[in-house]
Amino acid sequence: MSQEKPRQPQPGQEPIKYGDVFPVAGSLADKPVAPQDAALMQFAESAVLGQTQKGGPAATMQSAATRNERAGLVGHTDLTDAAGDEGVTVTETDVPGRRIITESVAGQVVGEYVEPRPVSQMNPIVTARQAAITIGEALEATAQSAGNKALEQSDAAAIQAAEVRATGSNIISPIGVAAAAQSAASTNAGLTRDEDKIKLNDVLANATARLPADKVVTRQDAEGVMSAELRNNPNVVIHPGGVAASVAAAARLNESVMNPNQ
Numbered sequence: 237m238s239q240e241k242p243r244q245p246q247p248g249q250e251p252i253k254y255g256d257v258f259p260v261a262g263s264l265a266d267k268p269v270a271p272q273d274a275a276l277m278q279f280a281e282s283a284v285l286g287q288t289q290k291g292g293p294a295a296t297m298q299s300a301a302t303r304n305e306r307a308g309l310v311g312h313t314d315l316t317d318a319a320g321d322e323g324v325t326v327t328e329t330d331v332p333g334r335r336i337i338t339e340s341v342a343g344q345v346v347g348e349y350v351e352p353r354p355v356s357q358m359n360p361i362v363t364a365r366q367a368a369i370t371i372g373e374a375l376e377a378t379a380q381s382a383g384n385k386a387l388e389q390s391d392a393a394a395i396q397a398a399e400v401r402a403t404g405s406n407i408i409s410p411i412g413v414a415a416a417a418q419s420a421a422s423t424n425a426g427l428t429r430d431e432d433k434i435k436l437n438d439v440l441a442n443a444t445a446r447l448p449a450d451k452v453v454t455r456q457d458a459e460g461v462m463s464a465e466l467r468n469n470p471n472v473v474i475h476p477g478g479v480a481a482s483v484a485a486a487a488r489l490n491e492s493v494m495n496p497n498q
Contacts, residue, residue: 251309252300254318258293258346264318269300272315272477273324275381276485277339280326283369283377283489285337293339293347313382315476318342323488368452371402372444374486375413381477383437386430390469392421394479395439397464401457403449413439413446436478458487 255265274297281288288294304310322342329336330353339347375398385391392414399414400406408414420434427433444450451457462480466472474480 249307249309251304251307254341254346257296257300258341258344260341260344260346262344264342264344267316267318268304268310268314269297270310270314270316270319271301271305271312272381272481273319273341274298274301275477276315276319276324277326277341279377279381279482279485280324280489281339283373283486284326284328293341296346313476315481320476320481324485325489368490369486370444370450371398371453371457371483371486372447372450374398374453374483375440375443375447375479377486378477378479378482379437379440379443381482382475382479383435383440385436385475385478386424386433387417387420387436387439388424388469389421390465391436391475391479392417393468394461394465394483397461398457398479398483399447401460402447402451404451409448411446412448413443416446440479453483453486453490455487455491458484 251268253265254260254267254269257269274294277294277297278288281292281294301310305312319341323340325340327338327340329338333353334350335353336350337348338345375395395417396408396414399408399412403409416439420439424433458480461483462474465474465478465480
């Protein structure tokens with residue numbers, strides 16, 4: 237089935253903005269809701285809560301972004317600086333008998349709700365570590381946010397950097413995700429038609445299982461992966477929703493989970 241093509245924007249037509257769907261203020265209120273913003277929030281909800289929330293901020297953002305894209309007002313790979321630079325976060329705070337879930341974009345709350353929970357004596361630090369996102373999970377998120385992108389050398393370099401960070405070793409497993417990514421990039425370099433090329437989703441869909449080892453994403457991991465992607469991209473840019481962007485988003489989420497008061 238072919239994907240619906242965006243229409244040409246109509247004169248005077250305005251995109252759905254954050255201020256139209258959330259009680260936010262300042263410059264964020266005037267930002268259009270972009271597809272990769274929605275992808276990041278979906279990733280955040282899935283990583284922290286186990287699944288996206290029906291009727292939650294991710295669903296609202298996806299609906300708005302889809303309408304904006306179909307109207308030709310944003311592109312599929314568009315990511316606002318609010319979400320890309322300032323971050324999308326989902327945090328949960330455990331209090332006796334319930335948990336408080338707060339979802340934010342660029343530091344502004346776009347959703348907050350309370351869920352009942354049996355009183356537990358579990359150490360909150362343990363709970364936070366269990367909710368933190370691993371490198372493998374971040375790579376799998378890339379398969380969702382940029383899965384249809386043809387895998388290039390910059391992607392392979394970023395994936396290799398991620399695997400090295402996950403394993404703590406410079407030795408690349410011949411059956412791991414980094415080796416598969418490098419093979420795909422080499423194959424794609426010899427192909428001309430994009431539809432014939434191996435996509436990120438083909439390599440990263442089961443990244444966690446293909447990694448020899450895994451670990452929680454840190455800011456240092458994100459910086460290493462981003463550096464690798466930038467060095468191997470002729471235009472010295474990272475792909476919106478790509479490997480480096482997803483690992484960076486995971487690192488921001490982990491910081492918010494592990495250090496909720498900072």
